[in-house]
Amino acid sequence: MFVPHSELDLKKMFDELSINSLDDLFTHIPDALLLENGLDLPESLSELESIDYFDDIASRNKSDLVCFAGGGHYDVYLPQTVKSLTMRPEFMTSYTPYQAEISQGILQVLFEFQSLVCDLTDMELANASLYDGATSIAEAISVAINKTKRDGVIISSGLNPNSKEVVNTLIDGNKFNLNYVELDNYLFPADYEFDELQAAFVVSYPHYEGSCQDLTELVTKAKEKGIVTICYVDPSMLGVLTTPGQMGFDIIVAEGQSLGSPLSFGGPTVGWFATKKEFARLVPGRLIGESRDKDGNKSYVMTLRAREQDIRREKASSNICTNQTLNAIGSAIHLSWLGPEGLYDMGYHSIQKANYMKKSLIKNGYVIPNDDSSLREFLLEVKTDASEVINKMGDKGFLAGIYYDDKHVLVAVTEKRKKTEIDDYILALQEVDNG
Amino acid sequence: MVSGGNASSLPLVGGKPEPTIKELSSPGRRASNFPKLDVPEVKINHESLKKEKARLPEVSEHDLVMHYSRLAHRNFAVDLGFYPLGSCTMKYNPRFADSIASDSRFANMHPSMPEEFTQGCLKVMYEIGNYLCEITGMDYASFQPPAGASGELTGLLIIKKYLEINNLQNKTEIIVPDSAHGTNPASARMAGFTVVEVETDDRGMVNIDKLKEIVNDNTAGLMLTNPNTGGLFEEEILTISQIIHNAGGLLYYDGANLNAIVGTSRPGDMGFDIVHSNLHKTFATPHGGGGPGSGPVAVKEFLKEYLPGPIVENKDRKYNWYKPKNSIGRMHGYHGNFLVTLRALVYMKLLGKEGLDNLGAYAVLNARYLSSKVSKIIPLAYDEPCMHEFVTSVKDLKKSHKIKAYDVGKALLDKGFHSPTIYFPLIVPEALMFEPTETQSKETLDDLAESLKLIIADLQQEDIVLEDYPKNLPVGRPNELIPAKFLTVNWGDFELLEITE
Ligand SMILES: Cc1ncc(COP(=O)(O)O)c(C=O)c1O
Numbered sequence: 049m050f051v052p053h054s055e056l057d058l059k060k061m062f063d064e065l066s067i068n069s070l071d072d073l074f075t076h077i078p079d080a081l082l083l084e085n086g087l088d089l090p091e092s093l094s095e096l097e098s099i100d101y102f103d104d105i106a107s108r109n110k111s112d113l114v115c116f117a118g119g120g121h122y123d124v125y126l127p128q129t130v131k132s133l134t135m136r137p138e139f140m141t142s143y144t145p146y147q148a149e150i151s152q153g154i155l156q157v158l159f160e161f162q163s164l165v166c167d168l169t170d171m172e173l174a175n176a177s178l179y180d181g182a183t184s185i186a187e188a189i190s191v192a193i194n195k196t197k198r199d200g201v202i203i204s205s206g207l208n209p210n211s212k213e214v215v216n217t218l219i220d221g222n223k224f225n226l227n228y229v230e231l232d233n234y235l236f237p238a239d240y241e242f243d244e245l246q247a248a249f250v251v252s253y254p255h256y257e258g259s260c261q262d263l264t265e266l267v268t269k270a271k272e273k274g275i276v277t278i279c280y281v282d283p284s285m286l287g288v289l290t291t292p293g294q295m296g297f298d299i300i301v302a303e304g305q306s307l308g309s310p311l312s313f314g315g316p317t318v319g320w321f322a323t324k325k326e327f328a329r330l331v332p333g334r335l336i337g338e339s340r341d342k343d344g345n346k347s348y349v350m351t352l353r354a355r356e357q358d359i360r361r362e363k364a365s366s367n368i369c370t371n372q373t374l375n376a377i378g379s380a381i382h383l384s385w386l387g388p389e390g391l392y393d394m395g396y397h398s399i400q401k402a403n404y405m406k407k408s409l410i411k412n413g414y415v416i417p418n419d420d421s422s423l424r425e426f427l428l429e430v431k432t433d434a435s436e437v438i439n440k441m442g443d444k445g446f447l448a449g450i451y452y453d454d455k456h457v458l459v460a461v462t463e464k465r466k467k468t469e470i471d472d473y474i475l476a477l478q479e480v481d482n483g
Numbered sequence: 484m485v486s487g488g489n490a491s492s493l494p495l496v497g498g499k500p501e502p503t504i505k506e507l508s509s510p511g512r513r514a515s516n517f518p519k520l521d522v523p524e525v526k527i528n529h530e531s532l533k534k535e536k537a538r539l540p541e542v543s544e545h546d547l548v549m550h551y552s553r554l555a556h557r558n559f560a561v562d563l564g565f566y567p568l569g570s571c572t573m574k575y576n577p578r579f580a581d582s583i584a585s586d587s588r589f590a591n592m593h594p595s596m597p598e599e600f601t602q603g604c605l606k607v608m609y610e611i612g613n614y615l616c617e618i619t620g621m622d623y624a625s626f627q628p629p630a631g632a633s634g635e636l637t638g639l640l641i642i643k644k645y646l647e648i649n650n651l652q653n654k655t656e657i658i659v660p661d662s663a664h665g666t667n668p669a670s671a672r673m674a675g676f677t678v679v680e681v682e683t684d685d686r687g688m689v690n691i692d693k694l695k696e697i698v699n700d701n702t703a704g705l706m707l708t709n710p711n712t713g714g715l716f717e718e719e720i721l722t723i724s725q726i727i728h729n730a731g732g733l734l735y736y737d738g739a740n741l742n743a744i745v746g747t748s749r750p751g752d753m754g755f756d757i758v759h760s761n762l763h764k765t766f767a768t769p770h771g772g773g774g775p776g777s778g779p780v781a782v783k784e785f786l787k788e789y790l791p792g793p794i795v796e797n798k799d800r801k802y803n804w805y806k807p808k809n810s811i812g813r814m815h816g817y818h819g820n821f822l823v824t825l826r827a828l829v830y831m832k833l834l835g836k837e838g839l840d841n842l843g844a845y846a847v848l849n850a851r852y853l854s855s856k857v858s859k860i861i862p863l864a865y866d867e868p869c870m871h872e873f874v875t876s877v878k879d880l881k882k883s884h885k886i887k888a889y890d891v892g893k894a895l896l897d898k899g900f901h902s903p904t905i906y907f908p909l910i911v912p913e914a915l916m917f918e919p920t921e922t923q924s925k926e927t928l929d930d931l932a933e934s935l936k937l938i939i940a941d942l943q944q945e946d947i948v949l950e951d952y953p954k955n956l957p958v959g960r961p962n963e964l965i966p967a968k969f970l971t972v973n974w975g976d977f978e979l980l981e982i983t984e
Contacts, residue, residue, distance in 0.1 A: 049833060050575050050767075051845045052924040061852045061925060070844040073851060074747055076868055077716055081748045087617050092835025095579050101832060105610075106588035109603035110596070117593045120816065129514070129544060131585070137562035138555035141576050143901075144773035145558075149956040150896045152501075153558030154772040157551065160504050163974040167538040173972050177774065179629040182816030210816045217640065217791070217812030220675055253531075260531040290533045303816065310587075313604050314594025314817025315629060316775030325970055334773065337966020338977045341959035342950065346500045351966035357632070357665035358907070362678045367669035370630035370763060370778075374771030384504045384547050388536035390515025397520055404522035423529060435597065442600055450595040467521040 049092070113447040114469050118425045118460025119256065120181055120208050121314060122306040124284060124394060125464050127385055130308055134378045144334070144373075148349040155348035158373065159336045161380035162322075168286050168383065169300045170293020171322035176334040177376040178319030178368060181303025182211040185250060185280055186218035187321060187332045187366055188299045192248035192276035193224065194330050194365075200225045200246040202270075204236050206255030207280065208303075215250075234259035234418040234427075236266060242273045252280045253292060257458065258425030259418045260289070267296040283307055283320060283379075285424065287391030288399065299323040308378025318375035329355060332366030397463035398424040405461050405470045412474055417456075425460040427452060430481050440480035446473050500957075501553050505974050508540035514547050557957050559901050561769070565927050567853075569872045569904035569916025570664065570712065572742050572764035577833060580768070580826040589825055594817035598803050604821060605802035608795045611828040612781075618839065619741070619758045620751020621781035625790040626824050627815040631739055632666040634759025634778030635706070638735045639674035640811040641757060641782065641789040642704050648809060651731065654703040658727075660689055662712045662908040667737060676703060683910055687713040687865035689723055702730045708737040709753060710744070710870035712908040714850065714916070724754025733757065738778075741765045742920070743847055743871035746840035757782050766827035777823035791815075845921035846871040849928060853919050856932035860939055861891075864911040872918035874911050881913050886942050886949065888913040891935075893960065894942055896953040898934040 053061075062068060074082060093101055115123035134140070138153055145151030145158075158176045165174035178184045189201055203215065205228045212228070219226060224247075229240060234257050242249065249270040254260035267277045278299045279292035284306035292300045305317035323331065329352065337351030357364040386394065402424040406416050415429040416422070428449065430437045434457050441448035449457040461470070542550070559566070566573035584590065592604055612624040628634040639657065646654050657671040661680045668678045681697055684690040688711065705727045709717045717723065724734055736755035742765040744750075750758045762768050763776035770776070782790060791814040793804035834842065847870050854863060854873040864874040880886040892902030892915065904916040919928055942949065950960060971977040 049838060050577065050922045051838075051841075052922065053845060053848075057925045058848075061848060064855055065848075065851055070841065070848060073844060073847045073868075076718060077748060078718065078721065080721070081752055083747060083749065083752075086746055086840035087836055089614060089617055089831075089836040089839060092837050093832050095833065098579065098583075098829065098832050102583045102586070102829065105603045105606050106586055107603065108606060109588050109592055110600035111588040111592060111603075113600070115591075115593055117595055119595050121594055123591070123593065125517070127515070129548060133548065133551045133555075135581065135585075136552070136555040138558040138560045139772050140769045141561035142558050142772045143566065143568055143571055143573060143770045147559075147892065147896060147902050148961050149893070149953050149958055150559040150901065151772075152957055153554040153556065156501060156503070156554050156557070158772075159972075159974070162972060163503070163505065164539065166973045173970065179633065180816045182813070183629075183633075208816065210813060213813040214816060217814060218636075218673075223675070260529065262530045287537050288533065289531050294533075310590040311593050312590055313592040313601070313821040315815065315820040316823055328970055328972075335972055338971045338974075339961040339963065339965045341961050343959060345958045347958040347961035349961040349963055349966060351963070351972065352970075353967075357669035359665065360669075361665045362668035362672040364665065364669040364672075367632040367636060367666050367673055368630070369632045369664075369666050370761075370770075370776040371774040372629075372771075373773035374769075374775060377772065380504075381547070381551055384540050384542060384550075385514045385544070386539065387513045387515060387541045388539045389513050389541075390517070391537050391539060393515070393517045397517060399527055400520055400524055401522050403525060403527055421529075423531070439597060439599065442597070447593060447596060447600075451597075463517060470522070 110442055113442060113445060115447045116449050116459050116461065116473065117447045119450045119458060120303040121311050122284060122460060122462050123311060123464055124306050124462045126310055129385055130378055130382045133381050134374060139377055140374060145350060148347065152348060154373065155336050157377050157380055159338060159348050161376045162336060164380055164383045165320055165322050168283065169281065169322050170291040171300055172325045173328055174320065174322035175331055176336055177372040178321050178333055179372060180315060180317050180319045181280065181301065182214035184301035184319035184321050185211055186215050188278045188301045189215065189219050189248050189250065191299065191327060191330045192278065195276055195327065196247040196274060198245055198247035199223065200227060202227050202229060202246050202249045204229055204251040206231045206236065206257055207252045208256050231255060234421055235261045238265065240266065242270045242275055244273050246273065246275050248276050248278055250278045250280065254282060254423060254425065257418055257427055258423065259421035260423050261421065264295045271296065285395050288395035304375065304379050308382035309375045316372055316375050318372040318379060328352060330365055331355065333368050333371055394463045398461055401465055401470065402426065402461035408474055412478060425458065427456045428459050429456055432481050437481050441476060444476035444480065446476060503974050504540045504542060504550055507542050507546050507550055510541055512541045512543050514542060514544035564899055565923060565931055566901040567903050567917045567919050567931060568901055569918040570739055570907065571904065572918060572920055574767055574920035575922035576767050576769040577830060579833065580829040583829050584822045584826050590822060602802055605795045607825050607828055609797055609802055611824060611831065612795065614831045615760060615779060616781055618745055619760065619781050620749030621758055622784040623787040623790060623794065624779050624781040625794050626777065626779045627791040627813065627819040628759065628778040628780055629815055629820045630774060630776035631759055631761040631778040632670055633814055634780045635666055635670035635737065636673055637780045637791055637814050638757040638759060639670055639676060641786055642733050643674055644789050644809060644811050645786060646703060654701055654731065656701045657703055658697060658705040660707065660711065662910050663706060664712060664737065664739065667706045686867055687715045688717050688719065691719055691722060694723065694726055698726055698730045702727065702732040704733040704735055706735045706737055708740045710740050713865055713874050714869040714872040715865060715867050716870055720753045728754065739764060740871065743843050745842040747843040756786060762823055762827040767830045768823045768826040775820045775823050777820040777827065842921060849919040849921055849923060853917060853928045853932065856928065857917060857935060860936050864914065872916055874914050874916045876911050876913050877915065878912040884943050888915050890942060890949045890952060891915060891938065893952040894938040895934065897955045898938065900931055900934060
């Protein structure tokens, strides 16, 4: 199907190689290792048959639910412009821009991505993407450990639970002391005392539960002890939120799905990583720099390559090679489409709508334990069992939120949600959650 | 003149430099539009809200579309021409997969849903798991690793946990060939192992005597690709596997080169215990300018309980998540690069048994044919039959004419081809590594060989300035020292540099 070789081609090629069959290509492979009858797999499908096959699979998903789930992945409006441009074959079907002269397109978009991330978060240097939000946190912790040569890590418990699992996998708990600090009334305790054994302070902004706080003083206190401060930020809220840079953070990492990528069942999305220039040589992943060619033409090229695995091997700052470039391109184009006003609208509308929803829920007898401190995402205390509520709400056409614990559902309201959807959600909830 | 498959292409718009999106910005413009707020607006006071707007460009939608389209024009791609980039398997990416991967019933699925809501997604992972295990000769797979390097780290963490549970913590050394890809030693170090290199012999294969010398009680395992990074099949793989297993170590297969053997031979039958596959190579998902990929890890039965969890099971005709008992933990926030995995399943379905049985054979045929042509122009690094790719060396040309692998790559760009991979594997001086893949036609391969012949002749001429190549592209060679020295990695940095200089 995708192999062009005709009988005639085969004959000419076999002649060039003095062989008679494809099998003759493998005479140097031990017989014991050659598959005799090929693979035990189903026959091929034509495209037309594949449409039916995948239609059947797709129809098994409950894909038409009105989405009130977040937790890092948000059902925001993704404009067609972003989808069309990121699907341009020159972006989609190219490789890493190792050959700069023939890859100026990818290089410049990535340079713009890095710059947009810096502007948005008030940082100085961003890389060209990591796998996702969760792995970016682990990479940031590694940078802090390498920078400080200390072995303690302070992590706020208000972090996406899957991200915590990823950190626990990637940062060796036998060598490093991973300290999870419980939130106090959904906020990181303002009186927390840091010490000089700690390498990193990691905190989510907003917290996983949706509460948000000014972290400036905590950051100042941590930095006084020489600790590297790491902010896991929800980037699509930065149209309305104080930036991590303004609060003094050393490193920001983010799950970038809500800027440029569809929900995608969690992947591919993109991990953002930005920091101050003093950390440049510890940064994981690829970096694009601006330069000039010999005639003075503006040109872009991958830089600080000596940090990377293909050159530094086991001494590299990370093992990452293939990253999430196409999703980073999506972020750059989406941010350019939004502009300052659009990103503001996105954040402001979601906060207003979440506020409307919280107040309506409270009016209807529900408890929102973090009503005051939360913005577009909050905990909803249910009367029956949280996972049952989510299942039953599914039958009513809603993805009610994310299971938090048996009594709580984590609810997110994006700018996409309509008032009618919120009202209907609450009506449905009252029907399914009557304890 | 042009017949069948001339893939020489000069698609790049040259001329004026493209401004940045920031330079295109003008106050008051916007592309975005949102519905009017439909809930009663109230004053919200919160200490985290800011007064000022974000620093973002202000552009009209047409300006935005023109800008990014013009940038796209300045980029080479598989869809434009021949990309013989060794070790990267730049084969054709079926358009058909685009339509399945952008079906909203997959693309708009939130990752945190109860499994009853996501039976379709789970089925995708279950089905492709079966394909992948059959193709590699393994038993169970996890699709969390988002790329090959993450798959390597997964495999090494599995080895580590396995040794830990079996009280073999003394085993701390991972053996890696000196020809290995950089991610191998980098991953081994990240997993907390010591890296021990084993030499490659004159034929381009693992030196068995040296391997025997290196292997000891502390050997935790070996990482290898087969064919190796020289494009050669490790003929002694069964012996290698015996040496490692006898020492109580495990064998890890770096699947970057799997394309060579699909349908012909299987890592599982060679003795490998853990395999990662680069779905973005062997299974034709687009590389996206550097990513996303998908690097699932498959293991033999005895390692199932160590896989990153959860993995998909099928019980009573229902798919469910299963958390392996000794799982190393999560490698990704959710389910890996699901839409990439989905594309790979589309590809496997389209190829089916017929296509997959001969996949490796056609890839090898193309490489063997191209190597036959190319070896008449520049010498092969190893005088052995190649698999899906082959390595050449221009070390003699460097000596005689100061022509480096780098220069050959740059000159080839002018002919409308992407450069082969250069300086990899590191053990071959002035290496150029060609991987044609099975989707290129004979004419295209002939065309590349012909162009290579021309440029090698050109570059040897007296009055040539090697640094001038490439000549026909929007820019010449960027100065690599400036950004490395001055960290011009953010817009404004370069201008600032010019002012201060
Ligand atoms: C031999 C080899 N191993 C490992 C990798 C790493 O895979 P990835 O880029 O998907 O992380 C590559 C990729 O180029 C490779 O060629």
